[in-house]
Amino acid sequence: MAIRQAEDRLPSWQAMDSGRLLLLAAVGMLVVAALARTAAVGVVDLRTAIAFGSAIAIGELLRLGLPGGREAAPISTAAALAYALLIRVAPFHHVLHVAALQVIAVTAVGMIVGALPHIAAGRPAGLTGMATRLVAVACVAFAFRPVVGADVIRMRDHWWVAFAVMAVLVAAGWLVEATIGALIRADDLHARFSVALWDEMRLQLPLGAAAGVSAIMITFAAEVMGLAELAVFMGPLLVTQVAFRRYSGIRATYLQTVRALARVTEVGGYVESGHSRRVSRLAVAVGRELGLAETDLLDLEYAALMHDIGQLSLPDPIPGGATVLVSIQDQRRIAELGAEVISKAGVLDRVAELVRCQSWPYRGHDPEPPVGSRIIRAANAFDDLVGASTDRDRSAAALERLRLDTAVEYDPGVIEALSEVAGKRLASRLE
């Protein structure tokens, strides 16, 4: 989500951060070189180039949104990797000597053609994603194309040697893609690189494995089936793609629904308008600052959105609403009731636990509250004191007050992260 929002806000290239710009410039130069070289020496085996280029274009057209605003084009990736790994195409028996630069040129042209409809429909072109995928393909092509004529690779009776080499290269390419993706993401979201890389690898593994293995299968199948196989492969790849699309669709709807329903506390006059959303945004930013992994951040987001839901069980709104100012007993009760409501769903037990423990003080409570609860407690208190205000002094005063309470109430580490986040926010507003 966050990446998309960032892109919405900053459409022009001037607003891009340096990392992204560097990637695009490097890939742009590579593509220009590849195109120039291919144009100069001519395309080797035009038929295959067109077939694979079309498959890449179709794959790019059918791009897929993944959880967390990520993007993937598994069909495009599989076709491009397969083109980079191609040894022979039936009905011919000779080894295909396609240069790495031609692979890059064909992939780039396919990707651009596939992206044109997206641009025409007013959707983002997704240049960063394409560039990242292209780098991975380029790595595989540069490593594999020079050795394709070697005897161990081309001999049919040692198919497993070629297979092993391909598997290693595909895995390496996938790793490169995940690393670049994580670098950009860490930069965008102010997340730690190690955490971002781990999240990226975990999330991209299933699709990456499917695309990689499909690429190798396409390569070998081409030796028997010829180019017709690309059409045969489209079927299963499309079904996989549809399954993923549905999965990320329902996840997005789920989050939207929780966001929307968390607002019932506002409509009912139990809390100040916009409170749940502000607390959840703040809590997620603090969690990211503290290096929480993406699954934990999602739990944190849900818990922060619903942290006041227990108030619904009270017959009437607490006057003023702000829970930092009500008695400890009431805070406890609201937290308990809220956790009870959430655990009724049966699938959000960790979220319920975070809501339950939000009223516990940091020190002197046994067991210690989980980090998510400590974050919600601090973010909630901060928002109760500051609200929607963007006043620097008010924010500073609130942080000062929270710091004074770190002896018992709040986790000092969380408060430091909170002040870091609040500082960055103010700075970005001033720009």
Added chain:
Amino acid sequence: MGRVSRAAWIYIGAVVIAAASIVAPHLTNRPLSASWLTVLGVLMLLFLICDSTPTPLAARQAAWSPSSSATLAAVVLLGPIGAALVGAVSLISLRRKTLLAERVFNGGMYAVSGYAAGRAFVELGGHPGLPSTSVFPMIIVPFAAAAAAHVLVNQGLIWGVLQMTRHDSLASSRIQLESSVPLLVASDLGYAGFGLVIAALWTVMGPFAAALVLVPLFVARWAMGQFAEQQRAYAATMAALCQAVETKDFYTRGHSERVSRGSGMIARQIGMRADRTEAIMFAGMLHDVGKLGVPTKVLQKTGPLTEEEFAAIQLHPMRGLEIVREIGFLNEALAGIMHHHEKVDGTGYPMGFAGGEIPEFARVIAVADAFDSMTSTRSYREARRMSEAIEELRKGAGSQFDPFMVEAFIAALRREGWRLPERAAPPADRQTVTAQDHDDPTAPLRVIDSY
């Protein structure tokens, strides 16, 4: 499948006998080569792995497995009999909690459909065996026919068994199952392609081809499983949050869930598409969410309401809309939530729409809403009997309700029945007791006459 009736057993028996009579003669009159048996063994194993780990779909009774890839690989590599034998492996599927009838039926069904696919392949000029380079791309034609025949026979036999079990399984779950058929057919056809790929790769890498294909198959399975899991989690969370909204009012607990159920019954009765049925059930669930914006003291007031208080109640559909507006998928459902208190004679609120101006979703929800209100206990009266409530709905048809929806609901009630809310004793503290119900058509809200 639930309990199995005699008719179903006869049907299953017929399928199994058909399968056995197809396979048996061929097994006796032809010596089978060792390599043929090796291929058969590997593909049987592939089939078993796929078939034993199906993905549950959203409708709990349905499950999908990519086992058709194995059958279709057998069609190409082994021919009709091999495909039938591979399909018969479903008999020993390692799926847990499978009824004997289900196993027997699956084994017979997959054998028959495997054989049909093989015949289609051969009839259209396909030659079973390791495919050589020269048969491509023309082999795609008989192969596509085989895939189509496989899906057709497969789904036809399943349809038949569903007809047989019509009376022993819940009607609503069967409809849910039927609604997932297009998805199942599409995935089966999609994964059929892997059958040909396995056959082609076999010429290069032998049995390893079957192992390789498992990776993309299991990734797809994972994604489908994740989808189903998320969908269930989503429905459960929504229900829990709606329950939370209801805790404020003792007498309406469970109301959202029942209105959701009733709206779904009407939707299915009038033949709404599966995705719209799902949306209307969510709309029914959320229809009163905006009531939270109505001050408790207004809901608990026993006497007539002032104009202002009545206006606060009339505003609740708009408040509900305000809350759920941001949920992306609910476009049509939004209209249902906003207009569920419109009456067909134009005297409802908030817009005073009449007849066909009222969105279809709202006309459906209005009927289920009023029915549940009347058949639930209220502080000012006992729950009415269902027959009385139906009478009231009929009386209101044409003035308050859309007559078509009323009749559809009554028909659905006859078919599926209705679970009445439990008769609960009112709580001791009066904090959660409301005195009036805005949904009750037999006790309209009284407003103080300002003149």
